Amino acid sequence: MAGTLYGVGVGPGDPELLTLKSLRILTSVPVLAWPAPEEGPSLAREIVADHLPGTQREIAIRMPLLPARFPAEDVYDKAALEIGEALDAGDDVAVICEGDPFFYGSFMYLFGRLSGGHAIEVVPGVSSLTACAAALGSPLSAKNDVLSVIPGPLDADTMAQRLAEADAAAIIKVGQHLEKIRGVLAQIGLSDNARYIERATMAEQRIVPLADVDDGDAPYFSMILVHKRAEAWK
Amino acid sequence: MAGTLYGVGVGPGDPELLTLKSLRILTSVPVLAWPAPEEGPSLAREIVADHLPGTQREIAIRMPLLPARFPAEDVYDKAALEIGEALDAGDDVAVICEGDPFFYGSFMYLFGRLSGGHAIEVVPGVSSLTACAAALGSPLSAKNDVLSVIPGPLDADTMAQRLAEADAAAIIKVGQHLEKIRGVLAQIGLSDNARYIERATMAEQRIVPLADVDDGDAPYFSMILVHKRAEAWK
Structure with a gap:
């Protein structure tokens, strides 16, 4: 009987934000797979490393960091092939995913190939x-708010709209x-309603006023939350 | 020293989707508080009931179900007073919240009163x-998608926009x-891109084609996911 592929969300970084279900699956399947840079450790794997028995087969999915190479289709092709062979051999495989697998997760590249x-x-x-x-200490959305998740790479006009x-x-x-984002927020008068955070729940979490972040200094794992009723909760 | 108020997310319903951190806090604080209907059990409490030691003080926040009475400010006033007194006496208090406390959660009513x-x-x-x-088995959002969370009570024109x-x-x-929602989706040509689910991850989870749900039959805990590239993952 063929194995099952699990896409397992392990949360944003704090190892304690792992769910009981993710913990059970990650410690019981024979094969793990995880994304990592071309060299060095996997952030996703590090979130759960303390729980792993050390006896599982592990498949590293190492991605080139150069934007011109992203997403590296050949890397996902190769990983899907290796994972597919393990599944066909009857082994369950769990892919360790930062955050949630279906919320802007790179798991979609394996899902598309293997589903x-x-x-x-x-x-x-x-x-x-x-x-x-x-971490920022105020509600994301409430009542009949429309909440939009907006990727930073969008052009300024689309983002403003x-x-x-x-x-x-x-x-x-x-x-x-x-x-660009700071410019858009200023243009539509929402600078004072925006809160900046990077590496939420990780040891290196940093919360600073948006105006104080240097332009070249925001990591990929950063987010800006905006609410038009910024003081409505008080 | 005054106690800390914890708003503790316990996930959507499956008790196994509890995080290690929520479990630790809920089993170690001296006082728990939870929302419930005027009569009967609390869904939030039931998610974690098997883990509770049975020795904690518990504060029930019982809400009238009549829409005309919602949110019942007097109920939250009374709960905030009782919780505030426990905090002032030096006890930590954990409020059990379905899902995530800051994602459309009723925790905001206590947060606003006590923060x-x-x-x-x-x-x-x-x-x-x-x-x-x-549960529906396909990605919510990916790449540079704008993802919007849209409350069902919005009027049809706003929802369509x-x-x-x-x-x-x-x-x-x-x-x-x-x-109303089904009408809006048909009007803008997205009926075939919509997927309906109710009580996700609970024992009573139900996934049916949107066209097959009777108008009066959708519970409060139901959701419709829409993606304009419905088949893009295949």
Whole structure:
């Protein structure tokens, strides 16, 4: 009987934000797979490393960091082939996914390749979206708010329109787009309603006023939360 | 020394989707508080009931179900007073919250009343948003998608506009608004891109084609996910 592919969300970084279900699956399957840079450790694996028995087969999915190579289709092709062979041999395989696998997760690249011919179950995880709101200490959305998740790479005009239409917004993948985003927020008068956070729930978590972040200084794992009723909770 | 108020997310319903952190806090604080209907059990408490030691003080926050009485400010006033007294006496208090406390959670009503004078920490949980996508078996959002969360009570014109602007959407709080929502989706040509689910991850989880749900039959805990590239993952 063929194995099942699990996409397992392990939360935003704090190892304690792992769910009981993710823990059970990650410690019981014979094969693990995890994303990592071309060299060095896997952040996703590090979140759960203390729980792993050390006896499982592990498949590293090492991605080139150069944007021109992203997503590296050949890397996912090779990983899907290796994972598919393990599944066909009857082994369950769990892919360790930061945050939640289906919320802007790179798991989609494996899902797209393997969902036709294999049983797949996704185990949801705590997403960076709600983890950032918790760390910033104020509600993300409430009542009949429209909440929009807006990727930082969008062009300034589109971003301004989407922000104008929502009651609350989370701008994700800030990174190198910080200067543009700050300009958009100023242009539509929402600078004072925006809160910046990077590496939420990780040991290196940092919360600073948006105005104090240097343009080149925002990591990929940063987020800006915006709410038009910024003081409505008080 | 005054106690800390914890808003603790316990996930969408499956007790196994509890995080290690939520479990630790809920089993170690001297006082728990939880929402419930005027009579009968608390769904939030039931999610974690098997873990509770049975020795904690418990504060029931019982809400009238009549819409005309919602939110019942007097009920939250009374609960905030009782919780505030426990905090002032030096006890930590954990409020058990379905899903995530800051994602459309009723915890905001206590947060608004108590955040001025007390230490508050929110522990994020798996939200219904990602749990529904996992249960439905296809990605919520990816790459540079704009994802909008749209409450069902919004009027049809606003809902149609917000849906038109997003790449992906989650329509929450469907309940009695199903007929209107179905009309909006048909009007803008997205009926075939919509997937319906109720009580995700609970024992009573139900996934049926949107066309097959009777108008009066959708519970409050139901969601419709929409993606304009419905087949893009295959």
